[in-house]
Amino acid sequence: MADYVIEMLNITKEFPGIKANDNVTLQLKRGEIHALLGENGAGKSTLMSVLFGLYQPEAGTIKKDGQVVEIRNPNDATALHIGMVHQHFKLVECFTVLDNIILGAEPCKGMVVDRASARKRVVELSERYGLKVDPDAKIEDISVGMQQRVEILKMLYRENEILIFDEPTAVLTPQEIDELMDIMRGFKAEGKSILFITHKLAEIKAVADRCSVLRKGKYMGTVEVANTSVEEMSRLMVGRDVQLVSTKEEAKPGDVVLKVENLTVPSKVHKNNAVKSASMEVHAGEIVCLAGIEGNGQTEFVYALTGLEKPSEGKVTMCGQDITKMPIRGRSKLGMSHIPEDRHKHGLVLDYSLENNMVLQRYWDKEFQTCGFIKSRAVRAYSDRLIEQYDVRSGQGSATIARSMSGGNQQKAIVAREIDKDPQLLIAVQPTRGLDVGAIEYIHKQIIAQRDAGKAVLLVSLELDEVMNLSDRILVMYEGEIVGEFDPKTTDVQTLGLYMAGAKRMDKEG
Amino acid sequence: MSKKNTAPRLGNASNSIGSLLASLTCILVGLVIGFIALLVLGWITMAQDGNAVSLGQMLQKTWNSGFKAILSGGFYSTANAMGMGVRTEILQAAPLIMTGLSVAFAFKTGLFNIGAAGQYTVGAYFALYAAIVLKLPWWACLIASALGGAIWGAIPGVFKAFLNVNEVITSIMFNWIGLYAVNTLIYQGGTGAMYNTNTTKTYTIKQASPESLLPTFNIQVGGKDYFGAIFLPTIGIFVAIVAAVLIWVVLNKTTFGYELKACGHNKNAAKYAGINDKKNIVLSMTIAGALAGLGAGLFYLSGSKEWEPLVSTALPAAGFNGISVALLASSNPIGCIFSALFIAHITVGGGFMDASIFPSEVSDIISGVVIYLCAFSLLFKSGILKMFQRQGKARKAAPSAEENGKEREA
Numbered sequence: 001m002a003d004y005v006i007e008m009l010n011i012t013k014e015f016p017g018i019k020a021n022d023n024v025t026l027q028l029k030r031g032e033i034h035a036l037l038g039e040n041g042a043g044k045s046t047l048m049s050v051l052f053g054l055y056q057p058e059a060g061t062i063k064k065d066g067q068v069v070e071i072r073n074p075n076d077a078t079a080l081h082i083g084m085v086h087q088h089f090k091l092v093e094c095f096t097v098l099d100n101i102i103l104g105a106e107p108c109k110g111m112v113v114d115r116a117s118a119r120k121r122v123v124e125l126s127e128r129y130g131l132k133v134d135p136d137a138k139i140e141d142i143s144v145g146m147q148q149r150v151e152i153l154k155m156l157y158r159e160n161e162i163l164i165f166d167e168p169t170a171v172l173t174p175q176e177i178d179e180l181m182d183i184m185r186g187f188k189a190e191g192k193s194i195l196f197i198t199h200k201l202a203e204i205k206a207v208a209d210r211c212s213v214l215r216k217g218k219y220m221g222t223v224e225v226a227n228t229s230v231e232e233m234s235r236l237m238v239g240r241d242v243q244l245v246s247t248k249e250e251a252k253p254g255d256v257v258l259k260v261e262n263l264t265v266p267s268k269v270h271k272n273n274a275v276k277s278a279s280m281e282v283h284a285g286e287i288v289c290l291a292g293i294e295g296n297g298q299t300e301f302v303y304a305l306t307g308l309e310k311p312s313e314g315k316v317t318m319c320g321q322d323i324t325k326m327p328i329r330g331r332s333k334l335g336m337s338h339i340p341e342d343r344h345k346h347g348l349v350l351d352y353s354l355e356n357n358m359v360l361q362r363y364w365d366k367e368f369q370t371c372g373f374i375k376s377r378a379v380r381a382y383s384d385r386l387i388e389q390y391d392v393r394s395g396q397g398s399a400t401i402a403r404s405m406s407g408g409n410q411q412k413a414i415v416a417r418e419i420d421k422d423p424q425l426l427i428a429v430q431p432t433r434g435l436d437v438g439a440i441e442y443i444h445k446q447i448i449a450q451r452d453a454g455k456a457v458l459l460v461s462l463e464l465d466e467v468m469n470l471s472d473r474i475l476v477m478y479e480g481e482i483v484g485e486f487d488p489k490t491t492d493v494q495t496l497g498l499y500m501a502g503a504k505r506m507d508k509e510g
Numbered sequence: 511m512s513k514k515n516t517a518p519r520l521g522n523a524s525n526s527i528g529s530l531l532a533s534l535t536c537i538l539v540g541l542v543i544g545f546i547a548l549l550v551l552g553w554i555t556m557a558q559d560g561n562a563v564s565l566g567q568m569l570q571k572t573w574n575s576g577f578k579a580i581l582s583g584g585f586y587s588t589a590n591a592m593g594m595g596v597r598t599e600i601l602q603a604a605p606l607i608m609t610g611l612s613v614a615f616a617f618k619t620g621l622f623n624i625g626a627a628g629q630y631t632v633g634a635y636f637a638l639y640a641a642i643v644l645k646l647p648w649w650a651c652l653i654a655s656a657l658g659g660a661i662w663g664a665i666p667g668v669f670k671a672f673l674n675v676n677e678v679i680t681s682i683m684f685n686w687i688g689l690y691a692v693n694t695l696i697y698q699g700g701t702g703a704m705y706n707t708n709t710t711k712t713y714t715i716k717q718a719s720p721e722s723l724l725p726t727f728n729i730q731v732g733g734k735d736y737f738g739a740i741f742l743p744t745i746g747i748f749v750a751i752v753a754a755v756l757i758w759v760v761l762n763k764t765t766f767g768y769e770l771k772a773c774g775h776n777k778n779a780a781k782y783a784g785i786n787d788k789k790n791i792v793l794s795m796t797i798a799g800a801l802a803g804l805g806a807g808l809f810y811l812s813g814s815k816e817w818e819p820l821v822s823t824a825l826p827a828a829g830f831n832g833i834s835v836a837l838l839a840s841s842n843p844i845g846c847i848f849s850a851l852f853i854a855h856i857t858v859g860g861g862f863m864d865a866s867i868f869p870s871e872v873s874d875i876i877s878g879v880v881i882y883l884c885a886f887s888l889l890f891k892s893g894i895l896k897m898f899q900r901q902g903k904a905r906k907a908a909p910s911a912e913e914n915g916k917e918r919e920a
Contacts, residue, residue: 373763
């Protein structure tokens with residue numbers, strides 16, 4: 001009998017219309033790093049939410065140290081020493097690191113919070129595990145990687161033995177990812193048990209001992225990571241062979257489609273400029289990738305290109321036309337397509353049906369309206385075609401409310417809409433964020449197909465794998481400036497990482 | 511694969527049925543509470559008068575001379591109650607439909623038009639001015655009233671769109687500005703052209719400009735004129751119904767409605783799609799104002815009431831009741847017709863109760879409770895939808911298992 005610290009046996013959790021977990025079993029050994037692998041919507045988060053007490057399962061039992069336990073809410077989970085670092089951090093922005101760590105578990109002297117003893121413990125913990133943080137810094141002032149360390153310290157402060165990491169590497173630089181892996185190995189050496197949710201196979205290979213795979217809510221099995229190849233794991237996850245690396249022909253760059261000169265965009269959050277005098281060009285038939293760590297001005301840069309925000313200085317030219325002050329609709333008519341960073345904020349009207357979302361950029365077109373009346377039949381036919389062609393899956397086809405669709409299919413719908421517009425320039429911002437390998441493969445293929453059809457593509461991505469995989473040219477943005485230009489064939493992830501973190505920069509050529 | 515194409519639009523249908531049932535639940539609970547209020551209030555009145563009655567008697571009395579009147583008062587024809595009943599109900603319902611539409615329309619665009627009362631007031635002024643001073647025909651007076659409301663709605667819209675001032679605050683202030691401006695303009699120290707010093711009201715339209723009165727209609731029931739010969743209902747109710755249908759068409763069938771709703775649901779996505787959100791905010795408030803103003807036109811051009819500039823210190827109830835109408839209808843334009851009729855119905859019915867025992871304000875309690883519950887209507891709705899789903903699941907359990915099997919084979 002192996003020594004299991006947590007056993008989730010035959011867990012079934014249903015939501016209206018879907019079995020998110022169907023008879024799933026997960027056994028976590030003491031002192032191991034156990035990866036939980038699955039596509040989006042495979043039920044990983046649901047399973048972890050069950051373990052953390054956020055959902056009650058319809059069937060199945062949870063055992064801790066061989067004893068059946070009931071976890072009705074996160075407080076029960078904490079009492080059982082189960083801790084979780086959520087994908088989106090749960091921190092109070094305007095509180096200090098220390099206050100965030102002790103929040104909800106404040107040591108008290110009478111009516112007063114005993115910060116002195118809390119600080120002592122936090123400093124102790126952070127030294128012991130090599131988690132460098134400044135306890136007096138405010139969350140809003142520290143980097144994302146640092147914020148994650150605060151989340152980890154929160155778990156340690158509560159003496160958690162079982163640590164759940166929900167896609168912890170999504171927001172980190174390669175260097176920070178390496179550090180995190182070291183920290184996780186340190187925990188393992190201390191005898192703590194780690195559940196590591198991810199769909200990045202390389203990370204599993206690097207750090208995990210065993211890996212359990214979920215597919216469409218069903219348990220596909222647990223493998224020893226050391227004896228299993230990356231290809232095998234991805235096949236288990238997706239159910240078919242997946243091309244992990246997109247193959248593409250040599251780029252044949254044509255005329256300049258997009259030309260940006262000395263673009264400066266003021267920031268909405270701070271007083272400095274978010275983008276500082278950035279210049280670049282995108283040619284027809286090439287994929288230019290703008291890499292960088294989140295929050296280094298890429299968002300504002302794209303906003304200025306697409307017209308969502310006004311630049312304070314600089315000039316944007318598209319197909320020879322000055323579009324710096326052109327309204328959004330004008331840019332769209334000129335042949336600009338935009339796959340936005342935030343699909344819920346910009347990409348979709350979530351309460352609209354899928355078909356209404358499919359024509360969001362084209363409802364005014366003669367094809368879809370006469371004298372201001374929408375031709376609902378034409379809309380339905382168009383939407384049905386896109387759904388079929390781009391394999392967008394949803395409960396009720398065109399009539400599905402966009403909100404009820406899975407993230408991957410929402411994204412596919414946006415990609416379908418933007419690509420089917422037949423653009424001259426495709427601006428894709430993190431088009432595969434939060435998607436599973438199957439969907440990523442698909443979207444990558446579509447983007448490469450656009451390039452091969454002679455379209456100019458500007459890809460903004462935080463994922464270095466994606467950057468290396470897709471781009472013909474890489475630009476790195478750091479604190480609003482373009483600090484380097486690379487050829488993906490002659491550079492590597494580590495070099496890019498140094499530029500992204502601001503440790504190095506190329507001197508601007510004349 | 512075949513599954514997605516054959517899937518019915520059940521989601522939407524059961525959704526609207528859910529809304530309807532939720533609203534009906536609100537009404538039912540409101541009526542029950544109203545009945546209890548009548549019972550208690552009646553009993554207290556009786557006890558104060560020294561009449562000891564048993565619970566059975568009281569129940570009977572509450573039902574016969576109180577509650578039954580509320581429920582059926584609005585159905586009385588002219589013959590038995592001096593022009594009350596149906597005529598009054600549809601007279602009151604027409605402006606309510608319009609103010610309800612005004613609020614509902616703005617809601618769909620993500621705006622809260624709390625200024626329907628002010629727009630209604632200004633609309634009333636424009637209608638009265640066009641009728642009494644300019645002596646225009648009725649249809650021109652109606653256009654004038656819509657114009658007045660539109661101007662008063664547009665102002666908060668402009669503030670919202672270009673200065674990002676919350677429309678709720680601006681429209682509340684413009685309610686009062688509108689009310690006192692209208693009072694002042696009509697009175698003008700007793701010299702106003704519309705002001706009749708003898709009655710301290712505006713001149714009646716009947717005297718000043720009979721062709722400005724809305725046309726009336728009558729219906730034949732059993733060979734007799736249903737509404738009698740003197741107090742006839744106006745065509746206002748039909749104008750309101752046509753307006754509701756038009757608004758429904760605009761919202762659901764046109765690119766304009768598509769843009770407005772997109773702005774309402776997700777301003778950012780609308781902007782991303784190149785929709786001019788500022789223009790839409792102003793237009794939406796303008797149209798909302800025009801609807802409320804037209805409501806005032808429908809009421810004041812029926813000639814049943816004059817404006818009293820010296821005592822009008824409260825905003826017209828039709829304005830705020832519009833919010834209730836829109837809430838009860840879940841902002842559905844067609845639903846506004848029925849919710850306005852309901853509110854008018856119980857208000858009119860309240861006047862038919864035995865006034866020596868029951869205060870007619872109980873109708874206000876009922877509509878108040880109904881509106882209050884409307885805030886919970888989402889809760890009811892999700893409850894009702896869940897019930898649907900549970901039944902649906904039970905029914906579908908067997909076939910869906912088969913389907914799964916098939917899918918796996920394929």
